[in-house]
Amino acid sequence: MSESEKENQTTHFGYQQVGVEEKAGKVAEVFHSVAAKYDLMNDLMSMGIHRLWKRMTIEMSGVRQGNSVLDIAGGTGDLTLKFSRLVGKDGRVVLADINDSMLKVGRDKLLDKGCSGNVEFVQANAECLPFPDNTFDCITIAFGLRNVTDKDKALRSMARILKPGGRLLVLEFSKPTNPVMSKIYDTYSFTALPFMGKLVTNDSESYRYLAESIRMHPDQETLKGMMEDAGLSRVEYHNMTSGIVALHRGVKL
Amino acid sequence: MDKQLLALLVCPVCQGKLVYKKEQNELICKPDGLAFPVRDNIPVMLENEARTLTADERLEK
Numbered sequence A: 001m002s003e004s005e006k007e008n009q010t011t012h013f014g015y016q017q018v019g020v021e022e023k024a025g026k027v028a029e030v031f032h033s034v035a036a037k038y039d040l041m042n043d044l045m046s047m048g049i050h051r052l053w054k055r056m057t058i059e060m061s062g063v064r065q066g067n068s069v070l071d072i073a074g075g076t077g078d079l080t081l082k083f084s085r086l087v088g089k090d091g092r093v094v095l096a097d098i099n100d101s102m103l104k105v106g107r108d109k110l111l112d113k114g115c116s117g118n119v120e121f122v123q124a125n126a127e128c129l130p131f132p133d134n135t136f137d138c139i140t141i142a143f144g145l146r147n148v149t150d151k152d153k154a155l156r157s158m159a160r161i162l163k164p165g166g167r168l169l170v171l172e173f174s175k176p177t178n179p180v181m182s183k184i185y186d187t188y189s190f191t192a193l194p195f196m197g198k199l200v201t202n203d204s205e206s207y208r209y210l211a212e213s214i215r216m217h218p219d220q221e222t223l224k225g226m227m228e229d230a231g232l233s234r235v236e237y238h239n240m241t242s243g244i245v246a247l248h249r250g251v252k253l
Numbered sequence B: 001m002d003k004q005l006l007a008l009l010v011c012p013v014c015q016g017k018l019v020y021k022k023e024q025n026e027l028i029c030k031p032d033g034l035a036f037p038v039r040d041n042i043p044v045m046l047e048n049e050a051r052t053l054t055a056d057e058r059l060e061k
Helices: A003-008 A020-046 A050-061 A078-087 A100-112 A151-161 A179-201 A204-216 A220-229 B003-008 B055-059
Strands: A010-013 A016-019 A068-072 A092-097 A119-124 A136-142 A162-173 A233-240 A245-251 B019-021 B026-029 B034-039 B042-045
Touching: A010 A020, A010 A204, A016 A020, A020 A050, A020 A100, A020 A179, A020 A204, A050 A078, A050 A136, A050 A162, A050 A233, A050 A245, A068 A078, A078 A092, A078 A100, A078 A136, A092 A100, A092 B003, A100 A119, A100 B042, A119 B003, A136 A151, A151 A162, A151 A220, A162 A220, A179 A204, A220 A233, A220 A245
Parallel strands: A068 A092, A068 A136, A092 A119, A119 B042, A136 A162
Antiparallel strands: A010 A016, A162 A245, A233 A245, B019 B026, B026 B034, B034 B042
């Protein structure tokens, strides 16, 4: 692709169209703004349910003692903390995030919780991960893929660095399966979320972006197809909370 | 800079080996001519944050 073609290409940032080159910077602003209150906001917005979604992800990961795990867009480290205990001293967990504010909040939190020794931190872009082929037993990306500009490229990059037999788990907002739930959820997302964002972080725009970006994200079947196209096999998904969130899992054979 | 992590990282552009330069606290990819900074003990493996190597740096052994 020539530079001029690249400049003319657009992608979505919530409901806005922005240049492909602009999206990462705009997403970065959102996360610099919310990093300090990220955990509190997750608990408030999901009424604590995000903890169950993450627990399910850990259970489906099949991670055990001695494994190497990569937590992409790991942010404030909820999954990393649990993986660090599971893999033990012979294992390794790498927490990667493109945003340095989020990484620093995550590192401080993990240190406070006494988690060290088997956890490493790297600032990286999911589209071009700085690891050799066939490195990890498991890769997770929880509430991160939505914010990536080129999702297909990111999925291919993840598949590349999984070991044969390794699993990729994508936890992400998805499409509600129940029409009544869908209505309630829409009202909640576009009124309550920006309001809470305004109260807690004095930033309603970031939470409007959250609600919009969820609507723009591929639905369950589309994401399944994208994972298969990236070279993953046995791709399946589990809807949680009526499909507000879905957990996709694929294996590299 | 953590040795274990260092051994694991490759260039995000070409997936080639990196050389750690202690004096500058950077990870160097000679073929791409890029130096990735380590900030606050966290390697920043982003192409747009990397420094372009000077001609001299690219030539030196």
